[in-house]
Amino acid sequence: MTVNLLDFDAQGLEAYVAGLGEPRFRARQVLRWIHQCGESDFARMTDLAKSLRGRLASEADVRAPQVVGDSLAADGTRKWLVKVDGANAVETVFIPERARGTLCISSQAGCVLDCAFCATGKQGFNRNLSTAEIVGQLWLARNALEGSGAAREATRAITNVVMMGMGEPLLNLDQVLPALRLMLDDHAYGLSRRRVTVSTSGVVPAMDRLREECPVALAVSLHAPQDALRDQLVPLNRKYPLRVLLAACNRYLERAPRDFVTFEYVMLDGVNDSDAQARELAGIARRVRSKFNLIPFNPFSGTAFRRSPAERIQRFAEILQSAGVTVTTRKTRGDGIDAACGQLAGDVSDRTRRTRVTRRLRPAAELNA
Numbered sequence: 620m621t622v623n624l625l626d627f628d629a630q631g632l633e634a635y636v637a638g639l640g641e642p643r644f645r646a647r648q649v650l651r652w653i654h655q656c657g658e659s660d661f662a663r664m665t666d667l668a669k670s671l672r673g674r675l676a677s678e679a680d681v682r683a684p685q686v687v688g689d690s691l692a693a694d695g696t697r698k699w700l701v702k703v704d705g706a707n708a709v710e711t712v713f714i715p716e717r718a719r720g721t722l723c724i725s726s727q728a729g730c731v732l733d734c735a736f737c738a739t740g741k742q743g744f745n746r747n748l749s750t751a752e753i754v755g756q757l758w759l760a761r762n763a764l765e766g767s768g769a770a771r772e773a774t775r776a777i778t779n780v781v782m783m784g785m786g787e788p789l790l791n792l793d794q795v796l797p798a799l800r801l802m803l804d805d806h807a808y809g810l811s812r813r814r815v816t817v818s819t820s821g822v823v824p825a826m827d828r829l830r831e832e833c834p835v836a837l838a839v840s841l842h843a844p845q846d847a848l849r850d851q852l853v854p855l856n857r858k859y860p861l862r863v864l865l866a867a868c869n870r871y872l873e874r875a876p877r878d879f880v881t882f883e884y885v886m887l888d889g890v891n892d893s894d895a896q897a898r899e900l901a902g903i904a905r906r907v908r909s910k911f912n913l914i915p916f917n918p919f920s921g922t923a924f925r926r927s928p929a930e931r932i933q934r935f936a937e938i939l940q941s942a943g944v945t946v947t948t949r950k951t952r953g954d955g956i957d958a959a960c961g962q963l964a965g966d967v968s969d970r971t972r973r974t975r976v977t978r979r980l981r982p983a984a985e986l987n988a
Protein backbone atom coordinates (compact mmCIF):
# COMPACT_ATOMS: atom_id res chain seq x y z
CA MET A 620 0.00 0.00 0.00
CA THR A 621 1.31 3.44 -0.88
CA VAL A 622 1.56 6.24 1.71
CA ASN A 623 -1.51 8.48 1.75
CA LEU A 624 -0.28 12.07 2.01
CA LEU A 625 -3.70 13.22 3.29
CA ASP A 626 -2.78 11.54 6.58
CA PHE A 627 0.02 14.05 7.27
CA ASP A 628 -0.13 17.48 8.85
CA ALA A 629 2.79 19.87 8.09
CA GLN A 630 5.10 18.21 10.59
CA GLY A 631 4.27 14.72 9.40
CA LEU A 632 4.85 15.70 5.79
CA GLU A 633 8.19 17.30 6.67
CA ALA A 634 9.30 14.07 8.29
CA TYR A 635 8.16 12.06 5.29
CA VAL A 636 9.88 14.35 2.79
CA ALA A 637 13.05 14.36 4.92
CA GLY A 638 12.97 10.57 4.75
CA LEU A 639 13.18 10.87 0.98
CA GLY A 640 16.32 12.98 1.39
CA GLU A 641 14.58 16.20 0.35
CA PRO A 642 14.83 19.61 2.07
CA ARG A 643 12.03 20.66 4.40
CA PHE A 644 10.62 23.42 2.23
CA ARG A 645 9.53 20.78 -0.27
CA ALA A 646 6.94 19.68 2.30
CA ARG A 647 5.44 23.16 2.25
CA GLN A 648 5.19 23.07 -1.54
CA VAL A 649 3.55 19.66 -1.52
CA LEU A 650 1.15 20.78 1.22
CA ARG A 651 0.07 23.76 -0.87
CA TRP A 652 -0.50 21.65 -3.94
CA ILE A 653 -2.59 19.13 -2.08
CA HIS A 654 -4.68 21.36 0.16
CA GLN A 655 -4.67 24.82 -1.42
CA CYS A 656 -5.03 23.62 -5.01
CA GLY A 657 -6.79 20.32 -4.35
CA GLU A 658 -4.26 18.57 -6.59
CA SER A 659 -3.80 14.80 -6.41
CA ASP A 660 -1.71 14.26 -9.54
CA PHE A 661 2.00 14.64 -8.74
CA ALA A 662 2.81 15.16 -12.42
CA ARG A 663 0.99 18.51 -12.23
CA MET A 664 2.99 19.76 -9.25
CA THR A 665 5.16 21.67 -11.64
CA ASP A 666 7.53 23.43 -9.23
CA LEU A 667 8.82 20.12 -7.81
CA ALA A 668 11.88 18.51 -9.36
CA LYS A 669 10.95 15.81 -11.89
CA SER A 670 12.82 13.21 -9.86
CA LEU A 671 10.77 13.99 -6.74
CA ARG A 672 7.52 13.89 -8.71
CA GLY A 673 8.48 10.46 -9.99
CA ARG A 674 9.40 9.24 -6.53
CA LEU A 675 6.11 10.46 -5.06
CA ALA A 676 4.12 8.92 -7.90
CA SER A 677 5.66 5.53 -7.21
CA GLU A 678 5.34 5.42 -3.44
CA ALA A 679 2.65 7.90 -2.35
CA ASP A 680 -0.76 9.15 -3.31
CA VAL A 681 -3.43 11.65 -2.30
CA ARG A 682 -6.32 9.34 -1.52
CA ALA A 683 -9.58 10.96 -0.42
CA PRO A 684 -12.52 8.74 0.42
CA GLN A 685 -14.87 8.06 -2.46
CA VAL A 686 -18.12 9.98 -2.91
CA VAL A 687 -20.98 7.51 -3.43
CA GLY A 688 -23.90 9.88 -2.96
CA ASP A 689 -24.42 13.60 -3.62
CA SER A 690 -27.72 15.33 -2.86
CA LEU A 691 -28.78 18.96 -3.04
CA ALA A 692 -31.71 20.43 -1.08
CA ALA A 693 -33.86 23.33 -2.31
CA ASP A 694 -32.16 25.69 0.19
CA GLY A 695 -28.70 24.96 -1.26
CA THR A 696 -27.64 22.53 1.47
CA ARG A 697 -25.59 19.75 -0.07
CA LYS A 698 -24.86 16.35 1.42
CA TRP A 699 -22.26 13.86 0.32
CA LEU A 700 -22.25 10.20 1.28
CA VAL A 701 -18.58 9.29 1.53
CA LYS A 702 -17.48 5.68 1.43
CA VAL A 703 -14.59 5.05 3.81
CA ASP A 704 -14.31 1.28 3.30
CA GLY A 705 -16.30 -1.63 1.93
CA ALA A 706 -18.71 -1.64 4.87
CA ASN A 707 -18.95 1.97 6.04
CA ALA A 708 -19.91 5.35 4.67
CA VAL A 709 -20.24 8.67 6.52
CA GLU A 710 -21.91 11.95 5.65
CA THR A 711 -20.55 15.45 5.04
CA VAL A 712 -22.84 18.46 4.75
CA PHE A 713 -22.28 21.92 3.24
CA ILE A 714 -24.57 24.68 4.50
CA PRO A 715 -24.42 27.94 2.50
CA GLU A 716 -25.57 31.14 4.17
CA ARG A 717 -25.42 34.72 2.99
CA ALA A 718 -22.14 35.67 4.63
CA ARG A 719 -20.52 32.28 5.15
CA GLY A 720 -20.40 28.66 4.07
CA THR A 721 -20.13 25.97 6.72
CA LEU A 722 -18.89 22.45 6.18
CA CYS A 723 -20.04 19.86 8.72
CA ILE A 724 -17.57 16.97 8.95
CA SER A 725 -17.84 13.46 10.43
CA SER A 726 -15.19 12.01 12.72
CA GLN A 727 -16.32 8.40 13.25
CA ALA A 728 -18.35 5.74 11.47
CA GLY A 729 -21.19 5.69 14.00
CA CYS A 730 -20.83 6.67 17.64
CA VAL A 731 -20.57 4.66 20.86
CA LEU A 732 -22.17 7.30 23.07
CA ASP A 733 -25.76 6.45 22.17
CA CYS A 734 -27.50 9.74 22.99
CA ALA A 735 -31.22 9.05 23.15
CA PHE A 736 -32.24 11.53 20.41
CA CYS A 737 -29.48 10.97 17.81
CA ALA A 738 -29.72 8.90 14.62
CA THR A 739 -25.94 8.39 14.50
CA GLY A 740 -25.92 7.05 18.07
CA LYS A 741 -28.86 4.76 17.39
CA GLN A 742 -27.15 3.00 14.53
CA GLY A 743 -24.18 1.87 16.62
CA PHE A 744 -20.45 2.23 16.08
CA ASN A 745 -17.92 0.73 13.74
CA ARG A 746 -14.62 2.59 13.86
CA ASN A 747 -12.68 5.83 14.10
CA LEU A 748 -11.97 7.67 10.86
CA SER A 749 -8.34 8.28 9.91
CA THR A 750 -6.89 11.78 9.48
CA ALA A 751 -7.08 11.30 5.70
CA GLU A 752 -10.74 10.37 5.95
CA ILE A 753 -11.50 13.39 8.13
CA VAL A 754 -9.56 16.06 6.26
CA GLY A 755 -10.40 14.24 3.02
CA GLN A 756 -14.03 15.38 3.49
CA LEU A 757 -12.85 19.01 3.40
CA TRP A 758 -10.54 18.25 0.46
CA LEU A 759 -13.41 16.67 -1.49
CA ALA A 760 -15.94 19.36 -0.65
CA ARG A 761 -13.60 22.17 -1.71
CA ASN A 762 -12.86 20.42 -4.98
CA ALA A 763 -16.58 19.93 -5.59
CA LEU A 764 -17.51 23.51 -4.68
CA GLU A 765 -14.49 25.52 -5.85
CA GLY A 766 -12.82 23.37 -8.49
CA SER A 767 -9.20 22.21 -8.27
CA GLY A 768 -5.73 22.92 -9.64
CA ALA A 769 -5.05 26.19 -11.42
CA ALA A 770 -8.78 26.52 -12.15
CA ARG A 771 -9.75 26.80 -8.48
CA GLU A 772 -11.99 29.79 -7.85
CA ALA A 773 -10.54 32.67 -5.86
CA THR A 774 -13.67 33.15 -3.73
CA ARG A 775 -14.06 30.61 -1.01
CA ALA A 776 -17.25 28.66 -0.65
CA ILE A 777 -16.17 27.10 2.67
CA THR A 778 -15.41 29.70 5.34
CA ASN A 779 -16.16 27.62 8.46
CA VAL A 780 -15.75 24.01 9.50
CA VAL A 781 -17.73 22.35 12.29
CA MET A 782 -16.99 18.86 13.62
CA MET A 783 -20.70 18.19 14.10
CA GLY A 784 -21.28 15.34 11.68
CA MET A 785 -21.32 11.69 12.63
CA GLY A 786 -19.34 10.63 15.68
CA GLU A 787 -17.77 12.13 18.77
CA PRO A 788 -14.59 13.97 17.68
CA LEU A 789 -13.12 13.94 21.18
CA LEU A 790 -13.17 10.14 21.24
CA ASN A 791 -10.93 10.17 18.15
CA LEU A 792 -8.56 12.97 19.03
CA ASP A 793 -5.37 11.29 17.76
CA GLN A 794 -6.77 11.39 14.23
CA VAL A 795 -8.76 14.62 14.62
CA LEU A 796 -5.82 16.76 15.83
CA PRO A 797 -3.70 16.54 12.64
CA ALA A 798 -6.86 17.27 10.62
CA LEU A 799 -7.54 20.37 12.74
CA ARG A 800 -3.93 21.52 12.32
CA LEU A 801 -4.31 21.27 8.55
CA MET A 802 -7.52 23.31 8.68
CA LEU A 803 -5.60 26.06 10.53
CA ASP A 804 -2.31 25.83 8.57
CA ASP A 805 -1.67 28.82 6.27
CA HIS A 806 -0.15 26.47 3.71
CA ALA A 807 -3.23 24.24 3.78
CA TYR A 808 -6.74 25.64 4.51
CA GLY A 809 -5.74 28.74 6.50
CA LEU A 810 -8.94 28.98 8.58
CA SER A 811 -8.84 30.98 11.80
CA ARG A 812 -9.31 29.12 15.09
CA ARG A 813 -12.58 30.93 15.57
CA ARG A 814 -13.97 29.45 12.36
CA VAL A 815 -13.19 25.84 13.24
CA THR A 816 -15.52 24.36 15.86
CA VAL A 817 -15.33 21.05 17.68
CA SER A 818 -18.62 19.84 19.15
CA THR A 819 -18.54 17.39 22.05
CA SER A 820 -21.07 15.71 24.25
CA GLY A 821 -18.61 16.27 27.10
CA VAL A 822 -15.55 14.01 27.03
CA VAL A 823 -13.81 15.92 29.81
CA PRO A 824 -10.20 14.60 29.65
CA ALA A 825 -10.15 15.13 25.88
CA MET A 826 -11.46 18.70 26.31
CA ASP A 827 -8.39 19.36 28.44
CA ARG A 828 -6.15 17.80 25.81
CA LEU A 829 -7.70 19.84 23.00
CA ARG A 830 -7.17 22.97 25.11
CA GLU A 831 -3.45 22.14 25.38
CA GLU A 832 -2.78 20.93 21.87
CA CYS A 833 -5.06 22.79 19.51
CA PRO A 834 -7.64 25.13 21.04
CA VAL A 835 -10.36 25.91 18.50
CA ALA A 836 -13.92 27.12 19.06
CA LEU A 837 -15.82 24.74 21.35
CA ALA A 838 -19.46 23.67 21.31
CA VAL A 839 -20.78 21.48 24.12
CA SER A 840 -23.97 19.46 23.76
CA LEU A 841 -25.78 20.25 26.99
CA HIS A 842 -29.43 19.28 26.37
CA ALA A 843 -30.48 19.27 30.04
CA PRO A 844 -29.99 21.59 33.04
CA GLN A 845 -29.83 18.76 35.60
CA ASP A 846 -27.93 15.50 35.95
CA ALA A 847 -30.99 13.24 36.33
CA LEU A 848 -32.34 14.20 32.90
CA ARG A 849 -28.94 14.55 31.24
CA ASP A 850 -28.06 11.02 32.42
CA GLN A 851 -31.01 9.82 30.33
CA LEU A 852 -30.42 11.94 27.23
CA VAL A 853 -26.61 11.88 27.09
CA PRO A 854 -25.48 8.68 28.86
CA LEU A 855 -21.89 10.00 29.01
CA ASN A 856 -23.16 12.34 31.75
CA ARG A 857 -23.02 9.41 34.19
CA LYS A 858 -19.26 9.48 33.77
CA TYR A 859 -18.75 13.25 33.56
CA PRO A 860 -21.68 14.96 35.35
CA LEU A 861 -22.58 18.62 34.91
CA ARG A 862 -20.39 19.96 37.72
CA VAL A 863 -17.32 18.28 36.20
CA LEU A 864 -18.29 19.28 32.65
CA LEU A 865 -18.86 22.93 33.51
CA ALA A 866 -15.50 23.10 35.30
CA ALA A 867 -13.85 21.70 32.14
CA CYS A 868 -15.60 24.39 30.07
CA ASN A 869 -14.12 27.08 32.30
CA ARG A 870 -10.64 25.56 31.98
CA TYR A 871 -11.08 25.47 28.21
CA LEU A 872 -12.04 29.13 28.13
CA GLU A 873 -8.61 30.09 29.49
CA ARG A 874 -7.14 29.11 26.09
CA ALA A 875 -10.12 29.32 23.73
CA PRO A 876 -10.02 31.56 20.66
CA ARG A 877 -13.50 32.86 21.57
CA ASP A 878 -14.47 34.10 25.00
CA PHE A 879 -17.52 31.86 25.25
CA VAL A 880 -18.53 28.22 24.90
CA THR A 881 -21.53 27.46 22.69
CA PHE A 882 -24.03 25.27 24.51
CA GLU A 883 -26.10 23.24 22.07
CA TYR A 884 -29.55 22.35 23.33
CA VAL A 885 -31.88 20.10 21.35
CA MET A 886 -35.53 21.08 21.90
CA LEU A 887 -37.53 17.96 22.80
CA ASP A 888 -41.27 18.39 23.29
CA GLY A 889 -42.28 17.90 26.93
CA VAL A 890 -38.83 16.59 27.89
CA ASN A 891 -36.42 19.52 28.34
CA ASP A 892 -38.37 22.56 27.12
CA SER A 893 -40.27 23.91 30.17
CA ASP A 894 -40.07 27.45 31.60
CA ALA A 895 -38.51 26.07 34.78
CA GLN A 896 -35.79 24.31 32.78
CA ALA A 897 -35.03 27.53 30.90
CA ARG A 898 -34.56 29.31 34.23
CA GLU A 899 -32.23 26.55 35.43
CA LEU A 900 -30.17 26.93 32.27
CA ALA A 901 -29.82 30.63 32.95
CA GLY A 902 -28.17 29.55 36.21
CA ILE A 903 -25.65 27.49 34.22
CA ALA A 904 -24.97 30.48 31.97
CA ARG A 905 -23.99 32.43 35.07
CA ARG A 906 -21.33 29.81 35.86
CA VAL A 907 -19.76 29.55 32.35
CA ARG A 908 -19.35 32.37 29.79
CA SER A 909 -21.57 30.94 27.10
CA LYS A 910 -24.04 31.37 24.29
CA PHE A 911 -26.95 29.03 23.74
CA ASN A 912 -27.86 27.48 20.43
CA LEU A 913 -31.31 25.90 20.52
CA ILE A 914 -31.68 23.09 17.98
CA PRO A 915 -35.24 22.08 17.10
CA PHE A 916 -35.21 18.27 17.31
CA ASN A 917 -34.88 16.62 13.91
CA PRO A 918 -36.85 13.39 13.77
CA PHE A 919 -35.64 10.12 12.23
CA SER A 920 -37.34 6.79 11.79
CA GLY A 921 -37.88 4.84 15.00
CA THR A 922 -37.60 7.76 17.45
CA ALA A 923 -40.28 8.46 20.07
CA PHE A 924 -39.16 12.10 20.60
CA ARG A 925 -41.02 15.02 19.08
CA ARG A 926 -39.82 18.51 18.22
CA SER A 927 -40.95 21.26 20.60
CA PRO A 928 -43.56 23.53 18.96
CA ALA A 929 -42.20 26.80 17.53
CA GLU A 930 -44.02 28.92 20.16
CA ARG A 931 -42.47 26.85 22.97
CA ILE A 932 -38.98 27.29 21.53
CA GLN A 933 -39.58 31.01 21.24
CA ARG A 934 -40.82 31.29 24.84
CA PHE A 935 -37.84 29.22 26.05
CA ALA A 936 -35.46 31.54 24.19
CA GLU A 937 -37.17 34.62 25.66
CA ILE A 938 -36.73 33.38 29.23
CA LEU A 939 -33.03 32.86 28.60
CA GLN A 940 -32.71 36.25 26.92
CA SER A 941 -34.47 38.07 29.71
CA ALA A 942 -31.89 36.53 32.07
CA GLY A 943 -29.15 38.12 29.94
CA VAL A 944 -28.17 34.99 27.99
CA THR A 945 -27.36 35.23 24.27
CA VAL A 946 -29.52 32.72 22.39
CA THR A 947 -29.85 31.71 18.77
CA THR A 948 -32.25 29.14 17.38
CA ARG A 949 -30.77 26.96 14.67
CA LYS A 950 -32.62 27.01 11.40
CA THR A 951 -33.44 23.59 10.09
CA ARG A 952 -31.52 23.12 6.88
CA GLY A 953 -31.41 20.46 4.22
CA ASP A 954 -35.08 19.48 4.39
CA GLY A 955 -35.83 16.57 2.08
CA ILE A 956 -32.28 15.16 2.07
CA ASP A 957 -32.00 14.24 5.79
CA ALA A 958 -29.04 16.56 6.26
CA ALA A 959 -30.04 18.27 9.51
CA CYS A 960 -28.27 17.86 12.87
CA GLY A 961 -28.72 14.40 14.27
CA GLN A 962 -30.13 12.92 11.08
CA LEU A 963 -26.83 11.81 9.61
CA ALA A 964 -26.76 8.06 9.45
CA GLY A 965 -24.51 7.14 6.53
CA ASP A 966 -24.05 3.41 6.27
CA VAL A 967 -22.39 2.01 9.35
CA SER A 968 -21.77 -1.64 9.91
CA ASP A 969 -22.50 -1.79 13.65
CA ARG A 970 -20.00 -3.68 15.79
CA THR A 971 -21.73 -2.96 19.10
CA ARG A 972 -24.78 -5.13 18.43
CA ARG A 973 -27.09 -2.68 20.10
CA THR A 974 -28.87 -1.22 17.09
CA ARG A 975 -32.48 -0.72 18.04
CA VAL A 976 -34.03 1.05 15.10
CA THR A 977 -34.29 -0.07 11.55
CA ARG A 978 -31.37 1.42 9.68
CA ARG A 979 -31.86 3.15 6.41
CA LEU A 980 -30.11 0.62 4.26
CA ARG A 981 -28.80 1.50 0.86
CA PRO A 982 -28.30 -1.09 -1.85
CA ALA A 983 -25.22 -3.15 -1.02
CA ALA A 984 -24.08 -2.79 -4.61
CA GLU A 985 -23.58 0.92 -4.06
CA LEU A 986 -21.15 0.37 -1.20
CA ASN A 987 -19.29 -2.50 -2.78
CA ALA A 988 -18.82 -0.63 -6.04
Ligand code: SAH
Nearest residue numbers: 737786787818819820840883916917960961
Ligand atom coordinates in the same frame (compact mmCIF):
# COMPACT_ATOMS: atom_id res chain seq x y z
N1 SAH B 1 -20.81 14.01 18.98
C1 SAH B 1 -20.79 15.43 18.99
C2 SAH B 1 -20.91 16.05 17.62
C3 SAH B 1 -21.92 15.47 16.66
S1 SAH B 1 -23.61 15.75 16.99
C4 SAH B 1 -21.83 15.99 19.93
O1 SAH B 1 -22.68 15.24 20.38
O2 SAH B 1 -21.74 17.18 20.24
C5 SAH B 1 -23.85 17.48 16.60
C6 SAH B 1 -25.04 18.09 17.35
O3 SAH B 1 -26.30 17.58 16.87
C7 SAH B 1 -25.01 17.81 18.85
O4 SAH B 1 -25.31 18.95 19.59
C8 SAH B 1 -26.11 16.79 18.99
O5 SAH B 1 -26.59 16.73 20.30
C9 SAH B 1 -27.12 17.29 18.00
N2 SAH B 1 -28.15 16.31 17.65
C10 SAH B 1 -28.05 14.96 17.68
N3 SAH B 1 -29.20 14.39 17.29
C11 SAH B 1 -30.06 15.40 17.01
C12 SAH B 1 -31.40 15.44 16.50
N4 SAH B 1 -32.06 14.33 16.21
N5 SAH B 1 -31.96 16.66 16.31
C13 SAH B 1 -31.27 17.79 16.57
N6 SAH B 1 -30.00 17.80 17.02
C14 SAH B 1 -29.40 16.62 17.23
Ligand code: SF4
Nearest residue numbers: 730733734737740820
Ligand atom coordinates in the same frame (compact mmCIF):
# COMPACT_ATOMS: atom_id res chain seq x y z
FE1 SF4 C 1 -22.63 10.55 19.42
FE2 SF4 C 1 -22.99 13.22 19.34
FE3 SF4 C 1 -24.91 11.52 18.46
FE4 SF4 C 1 -24.38 11.69 21.08
S1 SF4 C 1 -25.20 13.33 19.76
S2 SF4 C 1 -24.67 9.79 19.90
S3 SF4 C 1 -22.18 12.00 21.07
S4 SF4 C 1 -22.86 11.80 17.58
